[in-house]
Amino acid sequence: MIRIILIDDHAVVRTGYRRLLSAEPDFEVVGEAANASEANALVQKTQPDVALVDLSLKGSSGLEAIRSILSRQPDLRVLVLSMHDSAGHITQALKSGAHGYLTKHSEPEEVIAGIRRVVAGERVFSSDIAHLVGNDATTGNPVLHNLTPREFEVLRLLVHGESAQEIATSMHLSPKTVLNYLTLIRQKLDADNDFKLMHLAARLGMVEFGAGALA
Numbered sequence: 001m002i003r004i005i006l007i008d009d010h011a012v013v014r015t016g017y018r019r020l021l022s023a024e025p026d027f028e029v030v031g032e033a034a035n036a037s038e039a040n041a042l043v044q045k046t047q048p049d050v051a052l053v054d055l056s057l058k059g060s061s062g063l064e065a066i067r068s069i070l071s072r073q074p075d076l077r078v079l080v081l082s083m084h085d086s087a088g089h090i091t092q093a094l095k096s097g098a099h100g101y102l103t104k105h106s107e108p109e110e111v112i113a114g115i116r117r118v119v120a121g122e123r124v125f126s127s128d129i130a131h132l133v134g135n136d137a138t139t140g141n142p143v144l145h146n147l148t149p150r151e152f153e154v155l156r157l158l159v160h161g162e163s164a165q166e167i168a169t170s171m172h173l174s175p176k177t178v179l180n181y182l183t184l185i186r187q188k189l190d191a192d193n194d195f196k197l198m199h200l201a202a203r204l205g206m207v208e209f210g211a212g213a214l215a
Helices: 011-022 036-046 062-072 087-096 108-119 149-159 164-171 175-189 194-203
Strands: 002-007 027-033 050-053 077-082 100-103
Touching (some): 002 062, 002 108, 011 027, 027 036, 036 050, 036 062, 062 077, 077 087, 087 100, 087 149, 100 108, 149 175, 149 194, 164 175, 175 194
Parallel strands (some): 002 027, 002 050, 050 077
C-alpha cells in the first residue's frame, strides 16, 4: 500500500482528492492537514510514503511545509498539487525539496499516475507545465532562481497585497527581518521599489493585474 497524506487548506479540495485516491486499491489516505503545523504532526504520526502539498496554505506557506516535513522524514516523497503554474513557483518548490509538480488542472488519471511515479523515484510534472521546465527542471525562471525559497515567499505575500507587518505575522518573523528580506529581494531582482517588484512579478507570471493577486 502507498500511504498518502493531503496538505491543503481547503477541506472540500481534500475531500475530493481523498475520494479519488481511496478508490485505488493500492492507495491509502492516512491523514489530512490544513497548514504546516498540522502537516508536521501528521507526518510524525503516520509516517506516509507520499505527501500531496498545496503551496497556498494559511500561515506558513506550502514551501515552508515541504522543507519542514522533509526535515522530519527525509525519505518522504513530496508531490505539489497547486493552482499556480508559473516557472517561479515550480523552481521554488523543487528547491524546497519537492519531487514533482502537478497543477490542479491535471486530470485525475494524471494525479494517480504522478503519485505512483514519484514513489518509483521519478521526477514528475503535469503536461500543462512541461514546457516551462524543459530539459532542466532545476533552473526554472533564471531571475527568480536567484531568490531563496524564504525570499520567494516574502515576495509572494507582498504581491498578494500584504504589508511587511502582515508578512511578519504570517511567516512568524520580526518586521525588521521582513524588511531585510525585502531589501535583499530588491537587490537581487534589480528593483528599487515595491512598484517595480509588482511589475516584475506580473511579467514573470506570479500575478496578473486586473485578475486579483496571487492567491
